[in-house]
Amino acid sequence: MRTRQVFRSAGSLADGREIIYFDEAPDTGRADVADRRPLPPSTTGSQLRYDPLLDEWVALAAHRQNRTYLPPPDECPLDPSAGERLSEIPAGDYDVVVFENRFPSLAPAPEPADGGDDPALLARPSAGRCEVVCFTSDHAASFSDLTPARARTVVEAWADRTAELGARPDVAHVYPFENRGVEIGVTLQHPHGQIYAYPFVPPRIAAMREAAGKHRAATGANLFDTVVADERRAGSRVVAEGEHWTAFVPAAARWPYEVRLFPLRRVPTLDRLDDDQRDELAGIYLDLLGAFDGLFPQPAGGTDPPTPYISAWHQAPVDADGTPDPEFGLHLQLFTLRRAPGKLKYLAGSESGMAAWINDVAPEDAAERIRAALPDPAARPTES
Structure with missing residues (x-):
């Protein structure tokens, strides 16, 4: 494009x-x-x-x-x-x-x-x-x-x-995200997302930064680069790849259907993406959303609403002068809490009480189903 x-x-x-x-x-x-x-x-x-x-x-x-x-x-x-x-x-x-x-x-x-x-x-x-x-x-x-x-x-x-x-x-951290579906808690149906500019580093980002520091100290390598390289070598959970981006179901996925989308050239924040990365991102992101829409096809007379999802950009924290942590790897987490037609994954006693996750769908099976649901690129909406 x-x-x-x-x-x-x-x-x-x-x-x-x-x-x-x-x-x-x-x-x-x-x-x-x-x-x-x-x-x-x-x-x-x-x-x-x-x-x-x-x-x-x-x-x-x-x-x-x-x-x-x-x-x-x-x-x-x-x-x-x-x-x-x-x-x-x-x-x-x-x-x-x-x-x-x-x-x-x-x-x-x-x-x-x-x-x-x-x-x-x-x-x-x-x-x-x-x-x-x-x-x-x-x-x-x-x-x-x-x-x-x-x-x-x-x-x-x-x-x-x-x-x-x-x-x-x-x-201290900028978080663009989209919630879709009343199951997520959406209160306005118009297609929209939000951006939270936090005055503190949120817990998920702080945990990733700490893990990245430990990985660097133990191996001398960047944690995000290692995760992407290992998933690409394994291959079984990769759902989409381009010249500049790769998408995979993480080996320890928490949600029934969850994808992580990483640029192959690591950057800390969205504004550090170059034009080629931004161009390809537009297409591959649409493909992933199309796959999520196709995960649960409606039977005749079905009443399930479209697949609910959260699309969450994980970016680097920034220091006092706005400089992002260069060790952090920008990536998107896209997931749904729908585990089967008409059934949701609830965050019950283990997840909500102990933050200990239990997934009902094997990540390898989820990856296979997401790959099968990817839309035909020729069917994308035409350019305006």
């Missing part, structure tokens, strides 16, 4: 939040369209509390209890504004758009937080930022319905936000 230029423009919503359009044509004027809603200034804030038993921070965001929940399609706040129907996106159309979440889990608190006289409470004000990423203005679409060109625009948006948010002094 030919590399495409993306045109970025930024504006403001009625309550002061930032909105950024990523357009595939220049001079659309979308960022100049005024938000006509009578919104009060945004004053949300959250608090971080420390769990000494696990050495982890927990975010409290009580204001999110009132966020929009499963509105009817004609009231979706992620659709473009049309006439007197005003949404979070003032423009009448868009390609890809990013804006600050109106109900953020992470946001600067207006006042300092502390435990006061409570000896068990160690708290501090939250910081960071939460953003919404709308992949298309088509309410009825899914990411897997996008053309490779549109998916490439999303990659550019992810990279832009990774670089800008990672440079903030209150951010």
Whole structure:
């Protein structure tokens, strides 16, 4: 696919939040369209509390209890504004758009937080930022319905936000992700993802960084490079490969169907991908999403919704000046909690209580089924 230029423009919503359009044509004027809603200034804030038993921070965001929940399609706040129907996106159309979440889990608190006289409470004000990423203005679409060109625009948006948010002094890690399906907890059906810019290194990333340090000390090699090389040599769990990317079911997969997607040239963050890597990523990612859509074909009269999934970008933590940890290997984790038609994998006593995972599907079997479900590249949506 030919590399495409993306045109970025930024504006403001009625309550002061930032909105950024990523357009595939220049001079659309979308960022100049005024938000006509009578919104009060945004004053949300959250608090971080420390769990000494696990050495982890927990975010409290009580204001999110009132966020929009499963509105009817004609009231979706992620659709473009049309006439007197005003949404979070003032423009009448868009390609890809990013804006600050109106109900953020992470946001600067207006006042300092502390435990006061409570000896068990160690708290501090939250910081960071939460953003919404709308992949298309088509309410009825899914990411897997996008053309490779549109998916490439999303990659550019992810990279832009990774670089800008990672440079903030209150951010330690940038996490782009997508939840799809009510089974996951999605409250808005429009195809969209989110970006969390954490003021701390989240536990999963901290554990990977620690493991990488131990591996380097023991072997002199990079852990992420070793994992990718070993999976490629084994071959049995590889589901897709290109010139720049490889996707495989990890040998110790936790989820019934789980794929890790790695660039063959290791980089720490999305903004460090070169044009060739970004081009190929758009296509291979669409193939993987298409395979997940095809894992559970609907029988005649079936009622199962599309495969629910979480798509999670694992990126390097950044230091105080925004420099990412060069030892960390960027990769995508794509997984579903559906283990069979009509059946979900629940995080019950072992997983939720002890964080000790038990998988019901052998990774080698999962890889075979994912390979069989990969769509024909000739059937991809055509370029716009």
